[in-house]
Amino acid sequence: MDSADGRASPAPSLSKNTENNLQTFYYHRNIITYQICPWRIVDDCGGAFTMGAIGGGVFQSVKGFRNAPVGVRHRLRGSANAVRVRAPQIGGSFAVWGGLFSTIDCGLVRLRGKEDPWNSITSGAMTGAILAARSGPLAMVGSAMMGGILLALIEGFGILLTRYTAQQFQNPSPFVEDPGQLPPKEGQETRGYGQYQ
Incomplete structure (x- = not known):
C-alpha cells in the first residue's frame, strides 16, 4: 500500500515507533562497530605504548640499579640510563603488539559482523x-x-x-511472611486462640 506522496508504507506488522527504533539501533550499531575502529587502533597503540613504557621503566630501573657498580650515585645513574635506553623500546614493542591486535580484531568484527x-x-x-x-x-x-x-x-x-557481578545486582526474592504471624481475616474464627480471649 502506498502513502499519499508515493512512498511505500512500512510493513503492517511494525508500528512506526518500532521501525524508528530499529533504524536508530542499526545506525548506532554501525557507527560504534565500524567507524570507531580506526580510532580504536590508534587508542590501543597509545595505551599499549604507555603501559609498556611505564612497566618497562619500572622493571629497567630496578635492573639498572642492581647491575650498576657499587655506590649510590653510580646505581642511580645506571638506573636512569637503563630506563632512558630500554623503556621506549619496550613501549614500542607493546605498541606494535597492541596496534596489530586491534587491527586484526577490527577486521574480524567487520568480517564476521559481530563482536x-x-x-x-x-x-x-x-x-x-x-x-x-x-x-x-x-x-x-x-x-x-x-x-x-x-x-x-x-x-x-x-x-x-x-x-559474578551481575548476580549481585539481581532483584532479591521478596521475603515470604510466615502465615502464623499474620492477623486473622475478618469473619474468620481464630483457630486455637478462642480459649485465650
Whole structure:
C-alpha cells in the first residue's frame, strides 16, 4: 500500500515507533562497530605504548640499579640510563603488539559482523603468529598458541567476573511472611486462640 506522496508504507506488522527504533539501533550499531575502529587502533597503540613504557621503566630501573657498580650515585645513574635506553623500546614493542591486535580484531568484527570473545582469541593467536613470522613456522605456531591461550584466559576471566557481578545486582526474592504471624481475616474464627480471649 502506498502513502499519499508515493512512498511505500512500512510493513503492517511494525508500528512506526518500532521501525524508528530499529533504524536508530542499526545506525548506532554501525557507527560504534565500524567507524570507531580506526580510532580504536590508534587508542590501543597509545595505551599499549604507555603501559609498556611505564612497566618497562619500572622493571629497567630496578635492573639498572642492581647491575650498576657499587655506590649510590653510580646505581642511580645506571638506573636512569637503563630506563632512558630500554623503556621506549619496550613501549614500542607493546605498541606494535597492541596496534596489530586491534587491527586484526577490527577486521574480524567487520568480517564476521559481530563482536564476541572469539574475535579477541583469534586476534591474539594471529598477532602472536605474525610477530613471530621471522623466526620460522615452529615459532609461529608456538606464539599463536600462547597468544590464543593468553587471550582465552583473559576473556574467560572477564566473562566470569561479569557473571559474578551481575548476580549481585539481581532483584532479591521478596521475603515470604510466615502465615502464623499474620492477623486473622475478618469473619474468620481464630483457630486455637478462642480459649485465650
